[in-house]
Amino acid sequence: MTNHDSTRPGRLRRAPENLLSAEQLAATPAQRRGFLRGAFAAASAALTAGAVRAQQADDPAIVNLPPHALALGQPVALEGYGHPSKFEANLQRRQSPGLTPTRQASVSFAPLQGLFGIVTPSGLHFERHHQGWWDIDPSQHRLMVNGSDEQMLKRPMVFTMDELMRLPSVSRFHFIECGANTGMEWGNVAVPTVQYTHGMLSCSEFTGVRLIDVLNMCGFDAKRARFVLAEGGDGSAMTRTIPIELVTSGQVLLAYGQNGEMLRPENGYPLRLVVPGVQGVSWVKWLRRIEVGDQPYATKDEDIHYVDLMPDGQHRQYTSIQEVKSVVTTPSGGQILLDKGFYNISGLAWSGRGKIAKVDVSVDGGQNWKPARLETPVLDRCLSRFNLPWTWDGKPALVMSRATDETGHVQPTYRQLREVRGRRSIYHNNSIQTWLVQESGEVKNVQLS
Ligand SMILES: Nc1nc2c(c(=O)[nH]1)N[C@H]1C(S)=C(S)[C@@H](COP(=O)(O)O)O[C@H]1N2
Ligand SMILES: [Mo]
Numbered sequence: 001m002t003n004h005d006s007t008r009p010g011r012l013r014r015a016p017e018n019l020l021s022a023e024q025l026a027a028t029p030a031q032r033r034g035f036l037r038g039a040f041a042a043a044s045a046a047l048t049a050g051a052v053r054a055q056q057a058d059d060p061a062i063v064n065l066p067p068h069a070l071a072l073g074q075p076v077a078l079e080g081y082g083h084p085s086k087f088e089a090n091l092q093r094r095q096s097p098g099l100t101p102t103r104q105a106s107v108s109f110a111p112l113q114g115l116f117g118i119v120t121p122s123g124l125h126f127e128r129h130h131q132g133w134w135d136i137d138p139s140q141h142r143l144m145v146n147g148s149d150e151q152m153l154k155r156p157m158v159f160t161m162d163e164l165m166r167l168p169s170v171s172r173f174h175f176i177e178c179g180a181n182t183g184m185e186w187g188n189v190a191v192p193t194v195q196y197t198h199g200m201l202s203c204s205e206f207t208g209v210r211l212i213d214v215l216n217m218c219g220f221d222a223k224r225a226r227f228v229l230a231e232g233g234d235g236s237a238m239t240r241t242i243p244i245e246l247v248t249s250g251q252v253l254l255a256y257g258q259n260g261e262m263l264r265p266e267n268g269y270p271l272r273l274v275v276p277g278v279q280g281v282s283w284v285k286w287l288r289r290i291e292v293g294d295q296p297y298a299t300k301d302e303d304i305h306y307v308d309l310m311p312d313g314q315h316r317q318y319t320s321i322q323e324v325k326s327v328v329t330t331p332s333g334g335q336i337l338l339d340k341g342f343y344n345i346s347g348l349a350w351s352g353r354g355k356i357a358k359v360d361v362s363v364d365g366g367q368n369w370k371p372a373r374l375e376t377p378v379l380d381r382c383l384s385r386f387n388l389p390w391t392w393d394g395k396p397a398l399v400m401s402r403a404t405d406e407t408g409h410v411q412p413t414y415r416q417l418r419e420v421r422g423r424r425s426i427y428h429n430n431s432i433q434t435w436l437v438q439e440s441g442e443v444k445n446v447q448l449s
Pocket of ligand 1: 176231267
């Protein structure tokens with residue numbers, strides 16, 4: 001069995017007697033739930049009420065009272081941190097087959113196929129480390145703020161975490177997407193599931209101090225300052241140039257909170273930069289220094305990495321906004337539809353330029369499009385959830401989503417993207433994703449030429 005198979009939700013085809021086989025019970029529970037909900041809805045819509053009742057009458061789960069209705073359960077744990085149900089154990093971050101984790105470089109992907117709504121549980125947030133992660137003692141952590149010269153910032157300061165956490169704080173929901181997300185798919189279909197095609201994407205409520213407030217405390221020269229440099233405290237010398245407009249507009253945060261608690265160590269505890277709409281690499285983790293300057297710093301992660309190889313052989317630099325993008329997470333690659341009938345097509349849309357304005361969904365490879373329902377809240381530079389009811393006729397279907405953001409940018413097809421960008425890039429692939437639902441119900445990653 002390959003690594004791919006371990007993320008497969010398993011076979012979800014409905015057995016004639018409406019019972020699950022042992023194999024089906026071993027399927028990814030979240031996925032099973034998704035499809036069973038669909039299957040039951042289809043059953044009640046398509047079958048006569050009598051047929052449904054007849055099927056249910058000999059269902060042991062209905063006929064026999066289960067143990068949890070007959071005996072005492074467990075009391076609260078005396079203390080401790082809660083965990084998901086043991087039946088959800090298959091819902092995990094996973095390493096992509098072919099990418100070997102080392103202490104120099106590693107990445108894990110979020111299981112988008114099993115998540116609801118827009119928030120990524122912190123324990124399932126994707127991870128990307130250029131030199132491994134650390135669990136840094138917050139009492140020993142410092143943030144230094146300085147200027148490229150003395151005029152640029154009058155009062156260089158070093159902050160402890162306690163000092164930062166005394167300052168006025170804000171909480172905001174934002175997505176973070178690695179610039180290399182979907183990067184394996186530039187030339188051709190490369191990975192089987194949405195976890196691997198799009199899973200370097202997560203969304204959290206971040207809490208922290210606005211960087212502009214700290215720069216104002218330090219007396220920065222608002223007339224001369226054009227960029228800030230952010231530097232991480234790990235060994236990767238992760239340093240990124242951030243345009244000052246993102247800072248002065250109040251968007252960039254020195255964040256210590258994630259989903260109501262402190263950041264997780266692997267996500268930068270105790271302090272990370274939040275740069276809404278910008279590729280993940282600029283969200284510097286274990287943040288230890290901010291410098292204010294008047295020109296881009298052209299660091300190694302801006303010169304030789306995170307550049308776009310264009311068809312004429314030139315490299316394009318500083319394309320850091322994550323452009324409008326979306327993906328259907330259900331049905332998606334590796335899943336198996338139980339039977340024809342009703343399904344809820346569901347997915348995520350996001351844009352580094354603002355809010356999502358609309359998402360259109362096609363089930364025929366882009367010939368016809370229908371507007372999906374955008375669920376609330378629809379927030380700025382945040383994941384948006386969309387849903388669309390669909391009745392599958394059992395024939396092959398090509399399922400796609402196409403997002404438009406509030407600035408009017410529309411997600412491109414692979415043909416449109418490749419006309420401008422070629423096929424040899426790594427970063428910034430925001431193409432429309434296609435999933436082929438085969439007659440067998442099996443869903444496959446495909447690209448339309
Ligand atoms: N200090 C430091 N910051 C870092 C990195 C790193 O390796 N070291 N990786 C960057 C990259 S490439 C990405 S995509 C995001 C990933 O954030 P996450 O691990 O919290 O998902 O962190 C960014 N910040
Ligand atoms: Mo990244």
